Amino acid sequence: MTDMHQASSNPASVLYRRCTIDLASGTASFATLPCRNLEEVLGGFGRSFQILAERDITEAYSPENPLILNTGLLTGSNVMTGMRSYFSGYSPLKKSSRGLPAAMWSAGSGNFGNKLKWTGIDEVIFENRSETPVYALFRDGGAGPVLELKPAGDLLGLTGHEKIMALGKLYPDAHFAVIGPAGENYRSVFMGAVVLSTDNQLKSGEPKSRFAGRGGMGSLMGYKNLIAIVAQSADRLDKITPVMRDVNRDILKSGGSARFQPVSQGGGGGTWANIEVLQAFHAVPLNNFRPKGNDDVERLFRDRVEQDFEVVSEGCFRCGIRCHNNLFERKPDGSRGKLAAKFDFEPLILFGSNLGIHDAAQVSELIHLCDLLGMDAISLGTTISYLLDYNERHPDRPLSNGASFGDFDLIRELIEETGRGGEGVLGKGVRRLSEELGETSYAMHVKGLELPAYLPDTNPGYMFAIAGGHMSMGTHMMLAKEGKHSVDEWAQAITTNGLLQVGYDMIGLCKFVGVGIGHDIIIRGIREAVGLEITCAEIVACVRRAYLRGLALELRQGFAEEEYTLPSQVIDDPNPNLALPNFISAEFLEQLRQRVWSVFLPEMEAVLPAKGIVP
Amino acid sequence: MQITVKLYASLRWKLFDEALRQCAPGAKIRAVVDELGIPQADVGIVLVNGLHAGWDDTLNQGDVLSLLPRMGGG
Numbered sequence: 001m002t003d004m005h006q007a008s009s010n011p012a013s014v015l016y017r018r019c020t021i022d023l024a025s026g027t028a029s030f031a032t033l034p035c036r037n038l039e040e041v042l043g044g045f046g047r048s049f050q051i052l053a054e055r056d057i058t059e060a061y062s063p064e065n066p067l068i069l070n071t072g073l074l075t076g077s078n079v080m081t082g083m084r085s086y087f088s089g090y091s092p093l094k095k096s097s098r099g100l101p102a103a104m105w106s107a108g109s110g111n112f113g114n115k116l117k118w119t120g121i122d123e124v125i126f127e128n129r130s131e132t133p134v135y136a137l138f139r140d141g142g143a144g145p146v147l148e149l150k151p152a153g154d155l156l157g158l159t160g161h162e163k164i165m166a167l168g169k170l171y172p173d174a175h176f177a178v179i180g181p182a183g184e185n186y187r188s189v190f191m192g193a194v195v196l197s198t199d200n201q202l203k204s205g206e207p208k209s210r211f212a213g214r215g216g217m218g219s220l221m222g223y224k225n226l227i228a229i230v231a232q233s234a235d236r237l238d239k240i241t242p243v244m245r246d247v248n249r250d251i252l253k254s255g256g257s258a259r260f261q262p263v264s265q266g267g268g269g270g271t272w273a274n275i276e277v278l279q280a281f282h283a284v285p286l287n288n289f290r291p292k293g294n295d296d297v298e299r300l301f302r303d304r305v306e307q308d309f310e311v312v313s314e315g316c317f318r319c320g321i322r323c324h325n326n327l328f329e330r331k332p333d334g335s336r337g338k339l340a341a342k343f344d345f346e347p348l349i350l351f352g353s354n355l356g357i358h359d360a361a362q363v364s365e366l367i368h369l370c371d372l373l374g375m376d377a378i379s380l381g382t383t384i385s386y387l388l389d390y391n392e393r394h395p396d397r398p399l400s401n402g403a404s405f406g407d408f409d410l411i412r413e414l415i416e417e418t419g420r421g422g423e424g425v426l427g428k429g430v431r432r433l434s435e436e437l438g439e440t441s442y443a444m445h446v447k448g449l450e451l452p453a454y455l456p457d458t459n460p461g462y463m464f465a466i467a468g469g470h471m472s473m474g475t476h477m478m479l480a481k482e483g484k485h486s487v488d489e490w491a492q493a494i495t496t497n498g499l500l501q502v503g504y505d506m507i508g509l510c511k512f513v514g515v516g517i518g519h520d521i522i523i524r525g526i527r528e529a530v531g532l533e534i535t536c537a538e539i540v541a542c543v544r545r546a547y548l549r550g551l552a553l554e555l556r557q558g559f560a561e562e563e564y565t566l567p568s569q570v571i572d573d574p575n576p577n578l579a580l581p582n583f584i585s586a587e588f589l590e591q592l593r594q595r596v597w598s599v600f601l602p603e604m605e606a607v608l609p610a611k612g613i614v615p
Numbered sequence: 616m617q618i619t620v621k622l623y624a625s626l627r628w629k630l631f632d633e634a635l636r637q638c639a640p641g642a643k644i645r646a647v648v649d650e651l652g653i654p655q656a657d658v659g660i661v662l663v664n665g666l667h668a669g670w671d672d673t674l675n676q677g678d679v680l681s682l683l684p685r686m687g688g689g
Contacts, residue, residue, distance in 0.1 A: 302624075
């Protein structure tokens with residue numbers, strides 16, 4: 001990147017390095033390109049969605065559908081959490097009622113994004129598909145980045161963690177983005193994740209990967225026969241200046257990140273604590289997003305789990321927030337045993353209470369298995385819960401192996417079978433499964449993407465998420481936090497602060513920095529890391545344009561008005577056990593849609609480039 | 616007057632799960648929380664008898680004051 005001082009007024013003064021790889025021919029080209037607007041300067045999906053919007057894609061698994069890997073402006077910088085990498089493409093999982101795939105991105109941490117940036121590359125576009133399994137090796141060649149495509153047949157069949165450890169032996173100073181068996185079995189698994197290596201994983205040998213899970217970008221990698229991506233470079237972090245030290249101190253001290261910091265440091269202990277907060281309202285998903293008003297989920301509270309496991313707070317590369325809660329088994333002598341799983345709110349609930357499982361050891365095993373096989377925990381967990389719900393409703397004609405809520409062994413079998421590409425019914429997601437069965441009311445998805453572990457009964461904002469339901473619309477906790485339930489309040493939240501959630505998927509930082517994207521900490525961090533002078537108003541306007549471009553792209557891909565809705569069970573059969581206002585009715589949703597579209601639609605004119613303009 | 620204070624997650628791990636407290640009639644929530652020694656920044660949700668409440672709301676005899684930590688995710 002160059003000449004950041006003019007970036008906000010003249011984005012073209014900022015250059016970025018792109019590598020375009022034709023996997024069919026095995027050829028690659030490098031180009032240095034000027035940014036066309038501020039969204040491209042910030043990076044991430046702000047840039048990749050502009051490329052996707054220029055394509056006319058009708059099938060996710062088609063050679064024309066690119067897989068775009070890029071970084072954000074602050075990836076590889078000294079700003080704490082600046083290590084994100086982004087994977088974008090037309091999703092095999094999320095599709096419109098017209099059958100067209102939606103543009104998606106997913107983001108992950110680990111040290112891979114940093115390493116890629118330090119090779120001198122900001123963006124990679126993988127075109128077409130390889131005839132044989134390959135991995136892409138990017139390295140810093142001294143005079144610039146160098147690419148090699150190498151045979152990857154030896155990696156096939158290994159878990160994501162095993163692939164990372166095998167590549168780690170070949171490239172000791174590199175980091176890795178790989179797929180698991182699920183991505184290899186892309187024909188039957190549309191929810192394959194990209195598995196990203198961490199320093200801790202490579203040093204300890206323990207399966208502590210990070211994941212870019214949503215939307216099946218790992219399955220798209222599998223379709224392209226791209227089994228892994230290696231980024232090999234020496235670390236290139238600048239010396240930490242006094243200003244940067246203050247920025248990072250403020251990230252830790254300003255309060256926004258405190259909820260994610262370790263309990264031992266006075267923090268909230270990561271997202272795990274959300275269980276206890278939501279349980280106060282009986283709003284923790286249970287048995288397919290249908291809380292019963294009981295205390296079953298309390299067996300997964302932190303202090304209960306600590307009776308049987310050692311919980312260790314760890315973090316990503318140089319991140320002081322240390323939000324990871326890694327569960328280790330205890331040996332008979334009380335010492336630390338092997339890693340059981342990483343307990344975050346989403347997988348803990350979606351492989352725990354939402355499947356009727358409340359035993360921490362069993363939940364750990366299911367999370368661990370999903371991770372090793374390389375699937376998106378949210379999509380898989382939510383699709384399994386639908387199947388269990390179906391089987392409970394139809395005991396005379398159950399699906400698959402007949403698993404029902406709480407059947408640990410049978411659920412484990414379902415996960416294994418799905419990830420290994422068996423004949424199971426789960427891998428293509430809950431929308432397809434429920435439509436095939438003709439029972440869609442309790443299929444927990446919006447626009448074809450499975451819901452995370454926040455009840456739809458509490459979040460009409462899901463309708464306007466453009467990627468991950470809580471990753472791209474920050475309203476998922478509003479009802480519990482503030483109790484607000486009027487159309488005015490929800491329209492205001494969706495059209496102002498809610499959409500700004502996506503800004504973190506542009507600049508390269510983690511959302512757990514915990515402040516609004518226009519916050520002074522972000523502005524100072526950008527200025528000190530890359531010299532870009534940008535105002536709060538400019539960054540907010542830029543993120544808003546990027547969000548609206550994503551929403552416009554949904555409409556172009558055929559998402560119809562009636563798809564901007566919630567699972568109909570929310571309206572037709574409200575849950576009486578929630579200790580929160582029951583405010584979502586058909587009339588409420590209609591009024592909310594009208595209010596939100598009346599704000600967004602005028603702004604969405606001309607945000608999309610015309611198709612067919614491939615720079 | 617007497618109220619019941621219930622704490623959740625990181626707040627209860629540091630202090631207590633549930634306790635009866637004496638406070639002045641018409642006491643504001645802010646004052647009760649200050650007296651407990653809990654920084655207001657650590658509290659994300661305040662409920663009185665299960666309903667969302669504000670820092671300057673007053674408490675009445677027999678009220679149940681629930682304090683929940685900030686939560687986040689995404």
